[in-house]
Amino acid sequence: MEPKDVERWLASEEGGDEHGAESAFTRLFGAVPRIEPLPGFTERASTAAWRSRLRRRMIARASRAAAVLAVVLGGGAASWLLLRYAWPWLLTSGAAMVSGSLVGIVAGAVAGLEWWAAGARVAATMGETLSHPETAGALLATEVVGAIALYALHQLTRTTRTNGTQ
Amino acid sequence: MTPSDAELAREALAGSQAACGALVARYATAAVNLAARLVNDRARGEDLAQEAFARAFARLASYDPQRRFAAWFLQIVRNVTIDHLRRNRLSTVSLSQLEDAGYAGPPSGAADASPYRQAVREQLGRALDRALQRLRPEYREVVVLHYHEGLTNLEIAEILALPTGTVKTHLHRARKELASMLVEEGWGPSASGCETPTEHDS
Numbered sequence: 001m002e003p004k005d006v007e008r009w010l011a012s013e014e015g016g017d018e019h020g021a022e023s024a025f026t027r028l029f030g031a032v033p034r035i036e037p038l039p040g041f042t043e044r045a046s047t048a049a050w051r052s053r054l055r056r057r058m059i060a061r062a063s064r065a066a067a068v069l070a071v072v073l074g075g076g077a078a079s080w081l082l083l084r085y086a087w088p089w090l091l092t093s094g095a096a097m098v099s100g101s102l103v104g105i106v107a108g109a110v111a112g113l114e115w116w117a118a119g120a121r122v123a124a125t126m127g128e129t130l131s132h133p134e135t136a137g138a139l140l141a142t143e144v145v146g147a148i149a150l151y152a153l154h155q156l157t158r159t160t161r162t163n164g165t166q
Numbered sequence: 167m168t169p170s171d172a173e174l175a176r177e178a179l180a181g182s183q184a185a186c187g188a189l190v191a192r193y194a195t196a197a198v199n200l201a202a203r204l205v206n207d208r209a210r211g212e213d214l215a216q217e218a219f220a221r222a223f224a225r226l227a228s229y230d231p232q233r234r235f236a237a238w239f240l241q242i243v244r245n246v247t248i249d250h251l252r253r254n255r256l257s258t259v260s261l262s263q264l265e266d267a268g269y270a271g272p273p274s275g276a277a278d279a280s281p282y283r284q285a286v287r288e289q290l291g292r293a294l295d296r297a298l299q300r301l302r303p304e305y306r307e308v309v310v311l312h313y314h315e316g317l318t319n320l321e322i323a324e325i326l327a328l329p330t331g332t333v334k335t336h337l338h339r340a341r342k343e344l345a346s347m348l349v350e351e352g353w354g355p356s357a358s359g360c361e362t363p364t365e366h367d368s
Binding site (some may be wrong): 003006007009010013014018021022025026028029031032033034035036037038041042043044045046048049050052053056 | 183194196309
């Protein structure tokens with residue numbers, strides 16, 4: 001390595017020769033020392049890293065064991081309390097709920113069937129009545145008379161109102 | 167046959183302490199060099215490198231063997247160092263303090279070189295070292311990762327979470343700044359080819 005190498009790099013930088021500057025500088029940078037660790041570092045770092053890894057694994061295992069233990073103990077305690085104190089209440093409540101629900105469902109179904117049957121009866125009667133020509137004719141005549149009566153009433157009230165204003 | 171980094175990592179993950187030790191031996195210098203250059207403190211650099219190794223082995227399961235181990239590990243070193251700098255907001259010290267603390271200085275380099283060339287190399291090494299120290303930290307880290315550790319722009323971009331173009335720009339500007347610093351020290355064309363600068367010799 002000579003000062004000319006440095007000059008070559010500096011000239012490349014100055015002249016904007018990116019490729020030349022890069023390759024020249026890469027060669028020159030080899031002169032810059034890397035900061036080496038002191039003797040014993042590798043051993044020390046290796047031991048510390050290994051211990052840290054073991055510690056972490058132990059902590060992870062202990063955490064998992066603690067979580068399993070907590071679930072088992074918690075579940076056991078909850079089951080025991082349930083069996084010891086809440087079992088009769090739970091049983092009666094459950095039975096009441098089930099039976100109450102069944103009665104309610106059956107009652108609702110019966111009511112629904114009754115209403116449906118009544119509606120069906122009304123519809124059938126109306127249909128039967130309207131299906132005879134004489135009945136249909138009588139109904140039509142009644143409607144015509146009613147319409148004439150309404151019209152006559154309307155005219156009468158209009159005449160009365162006109163006379164009253166004059 | 168020397169096992170690859172990925173093989174060592176796999177063995178270490180399986181519980182081999184020897185593989186763990188081999189990886190530490192392989193990357194001790196890279197880790198200390200990067201950390202010490204970022205904090206400008208060799209002893210702290212060693213502590214941070216040690217912490218980085220511990221963190222790396224704790225997370226070894228997350229290492230993707232398709233990726234270069236150096237890039238993955240140096241990212242951890244960098245993160246540990248940045249965390250430390252953020253926590254402590256350290257002031258920097260000069261490289262002369264590093265030398266006082268046992269920093270070896272420029273390597274003797276090519277053993278077959280002439281004494282003149284070796285002297286030039288040493289002087290240049292010191293000059294570049296000083297200039298590197300004066301660089302902005304973001305330029306310094308890309309220079310160390312690229313020219314010392316041989317990482318590609320893409321790998322540096324992954325480590326620093328920057329676009330590749332930004333890494334390229336940082337490298338270009340860092341080189342420009344280093345060039346002007348060396349010119350300031352008398353390495354320019356004015357000192358042409360005859361004698362090496364002596365004013366900074368220690």
